[in-house]
Amino acid sequence: MDARxxxxxxxxxxxxxxxxxxxxxxxxxxYVAKDVRRLGATIDVEHSHVxxxxxxxxxxxxxxxxxxxxxxYLASQRGNIFSDVAVLIYVFDIESRxxxxxxxxxxxxxxxxxxxxxxAYVFCLVHKMDLIQAEHRQRIYDERSSLIRSRSEHxxxxxxxxxxxxxxxxxxxAGIVHKLIPNLTVIERFLSAFAKKIDAEExxxxxxxxxxxxxxxxxxxxxxxxxxxRHERLSNIMKxxxxxxxxxxxxxxxxxxxxxxxxxxxxxxxxxxxxxDNTYIFLVxxxxxxxxxxxxxxxxxxxxxxxxxxxxxxxxxxxxxxxETPDDGASNGVNLGF
Amino acid sequence: xxxxxxxxxxxxxxxxxxxxxxxxxxxxSDSSRSEAQLSLxxxxxxxxxxxxxxxxxxxxxxxxxxxxxxxRLLLMGLRRSGKSxxxxxxFHKMPPNETLFLESxxxxxxxxxxxxxxxxxxxxxxxxxxxxxxxDLEDIFGSLGALVWVxxxxxxxxxxxxxxxxxxxxxxxxxxxxxIEVFIHKVDALxxxxxxxAYQDIVQRITDELNDCGYENAPVHFYLTSIYDYSVFEAxSKVIQKLIPNLSTLENLxxxxxxxxxxxxxxxxxxxSKIYIASDTRPVDMASYEMCSDYIxxxxxxxxxxxxxxxxxxxxxxxxxxxxxHVVLHDDTMLHLMEMNKYLCLVSVIRNxxxxxxxxxxxxxxRTFQEALxxxxxxxxxxxxxxxx
Numbered sequence: 001m002d003a004r005x006x007x008x009x010x011x012x013x014x015x016x017x018x019x020x021x022x023x024x025x026x027x028x029x030x031y032v033a034k035d036v037r038r039l040g041a042t043i044d045v046e047h048s049h050v051x052x053x054x055x056x057x058x059x060x061x062x063x064x065x066x067x068x069x070x071x072x073y074l075a076s077q078r079g080n081i082f083s084d085v086a087v088l089i090y091v092f093d094i095e096s097r098x099x100x101x102x103x104x105x106x107x108x109x110x111x112x113x114x115x116x117x118x119x120a121y122v123f124c125l126v127h128k129m130d131l132i133q134a135e136h137r138q139r140i141y142d143e144r145s146s147l148i149r150s151r152s153e154h155x156x157x158x159x160x161x162x163x164x165x166x167x168x169x170x171x172x173x174a175g176i177v178h179k180l181i182p183n184l185t186v187i188e189r190f191l192s193a194f195a196k197k198i199d200a201e202e203x204x205x206x207x208x209x210x211x212x213x214x215x216x217x218x219x220x221x222x223x224x225x226x227x228x229x230r231h232e233r234l235s236n237i238m239k240x241x242x243x244x245x246x247x248x249x250x251x252x253x254x255x256x257x258x259x260x261x262x263x264x265x266x267x268x269x270x271x272x273x274x275x276x277d278n279t280y281i282f283l284v285x286x287x288x289x290x291x292x293x294x295x296x297x298x299x300x301x302x303x304x305x306x307x308x309x310x311x312x313x314x315x316x317x318x319x320x321x322x323x324e325t326p327d328d329g330a331s332n333g334v335n336l337g338f
Numbered sequence: 339x340x341x342x343x344x345x346x347x348x349x350x351x352x353x354x355x356x357x358x359x360x361x362x363x364x365x366x367s368d369s370s371r372s373e374a375q376l377s378l379x380x381x382x383x384x385x386x387x388x389x390x391x392x393x394x395x396x397x398x399x400x401x402x403x404x405x406x407x408x409x410r411l412l413l414m415g416l417r418r419s420g421k422s423x424x425x426x427x428x429f430h431k432m433p434p435n436e437t438l439f440l441e442s443x444x445x446x447x448x449x450x451x452x453x454x455x456x457x458x459x460x461x462x463x464x465x466x467x468x469x470x471x472x473x474d475l476e477d478i479f480g481s482l483g484a485l486v487w488v489x490x491x492x493x494x495x496x497x498x499x500x501x502x503x504x505x506x507x508x509x510x511x512x513x514x515x516x517x518i519e520v521f522i523h524k525v526d527a528l529x530x531x532x533x534x535x536a537y538q539d540i541v542q543r544i545t546d547e548l549n550d551c552g553y554e555n556a557p558v559h560f561y562l563t564s565i566y567d568y569s570v571f572e573a574x575s576k577v578i579q580k581l582i583p584n585l586s587t588l589e590n591l592x593x594x595x596x597x598x599x600x601x602x603x604x605x606x607x608x609x610x611s612k613i614y615i616a617s618d619t620r621p622v623d624m625a626s627y628e629m630c631s632d633y634i635x636x637x638x639x640x641x642x643x644x645x646x647x648x649x650x651x652x653x654x655x656x657x658x659x660x661x662x663x664h665v666v667l668h669d670d671t672m673l674h675l676m677e678m679n680k681y682l683c684l685v686s687v688i689r690n691x692x693x694x695x696x697x698x699x700x701x702x703x704x705r706t707f708q709e710a711l712x713x714x715x716x717x718x719x720x721x722x723x724x725x726x727x
Contacts, residue, residue, distance in 0.1 A: 199654065201644075201651075221648070221650050221651060224646075224648050224650070225643075225644070225646055226646055227642075227643050227646070230643040230644075233639070233643060234640070234643065237635075237636055237639045237640065238636070240632070240635075241632055241633070241635075241636045244628060244629060244632040245629060245667050245668075247625075247628070248625035248626070248628055248629045249625075249667065249668075249669050249671065251668070251669070255668065256667070256668050257667070257668045258665055258666065258667060258668070259666040259667065259668065259670070260665070260666050261663070261664070261665040261666070262662075262663060262664055262665075263637060263640065263661070263662075263663035264657060264658070264661065264662045264663065265641060265645070265661040265663075266657065266659055266660075266661070267641070267644065267645045267651070268644045268645065269657075270640065270644070272665075284644055285654075286651060286652060286653055286654050287653040287654065287655075287657045288653050288654030288655030288656065288657055289655060289656060289657045289658075290654075290655050290656075291654040291655050292657075
């Protein structure tokens, strides 16, 4: 039972050529956008186990989208494919000329899903948005997503417009993995308490290898930030830099990474560092040398608390001790020092 | 081990220089400022050998002309050789793949670049016959800093080379001080071997022709460039560096700083164009240049996300006015970035394992460098003002 729970089955479906494998490669296999043209067509189903946050394994089924495959999924393979699904990600190509036919196929998939795993989450990505002129994007996306909703039966569907050429891809996938992480509320409770303690404007947790936003909290002031897509943009910026670092230090992108980054400017201070084995923490605090150093020290102390908790056996999902977190004591200790 | 001496050698050295010129201790009061800077100028000039200062004077000459103090860069070449694309990518941050959609240039595009040093970039339409008598040569080539000639290496370049030779010979008669920079462009599509062949061939043809016309040792330099990698930035950096009057001073300062702090490589970047205007005297390798240049991008992009203004955003204490940032990568390489003034920032690659503990010293040395740098720049500005009054 427990093993089953940890392996979440994620189905990636959509018409052939809609970009399923491309985005999978970018998010999970460290491809850059222009490399994906090398990918060939996916034959049948490609299974991959993606480690996310260490011990959450996504069991990703990338289903080739050619019509012949689609038919077998819906007929002879039906039970095999659609049972135990945690998440269905369905990709629509915005440039498709046969919208009605796409929607019919989608509806058939939804029917099958309702039959075998009625509790699955459904995400629909309207992909290749970069091909639409900027001024029409929102309108066309809205039309398309309402069409999709009308064909989704009882499932509550989240739709995202996405493109591999900008940060929208990260927004979509961050939304998806956000739904998959166990005990997320515990993590969020901890983070907001922590952010309050160190007076941070914003605290973001990024997954280590994909740089997807796991979760974030922001203070009242941090909420006023006019840039809404900043988390995705950060993912994009940092991942691009990771690729650059890998290229120039002659390693693979998978093994490249940051140990720590400090940035101090007159408007804000930022700290990026490893938090747990699988996450980076990203702190935004107001300027002020002493306050900043204090925040960094507190983060280090909180991290120690985490690793201790992890060592003592509470290692499922996020190694998090129960509500009386060690950061309380730790940060008090440091604050007293100042 | 090098770190122990950092503080003494660099900061004291600079302070000592100031002390020598002034009997009283080093203070930055406004009344004594110009005197201190003037004497610093003397010292720094004195420190560089005569040959170097003569070199910098020669470069200064065009910009000293009273008519137009801004040095000018001319982008020339046959049509569709990529002049406008270069200008857009380097000076307007256009992504390289979007340059496909640039219209062809029909008139001279004049771009003023306001940065650490003001200069103009003139983008010439390829089909313009500027050597005809109806064009005023003085208007085009007077007060010129450098002529950048772009050759499309994927195309048949014989025409372009012939035309360049004609241009050089004409310009040379009237304005012998002009630097001629030849960009052998669009080399991204050529194989390594073919690239070298084309380079050799073009260099040979141009120097032969010029020699035949009795013009030897022409100030012509060649670069292999492409907008799809960093080579065009690197080439432009070299071009701009020749226009900077204080280059040798800057290089000396950076080398001193780098030696004392154990930096592997240090660049002084213009933040907007990501051209480096000076670096230490160690050889430039593309890897470190690329990383430093991308790191600037990271900081600029992040700043864009978090530099919003709101009355409720308050500082929680004292902090330096200039931005400072460093990152430690997986292989313990440290990149260190410090804002020098509005336009410039200093980026260094540090591979010395002791660097992480000595971060404070490094910061302090960089601040000292910053003071020296701003002195160097304010000095040349003051001199210009003296001339006009």
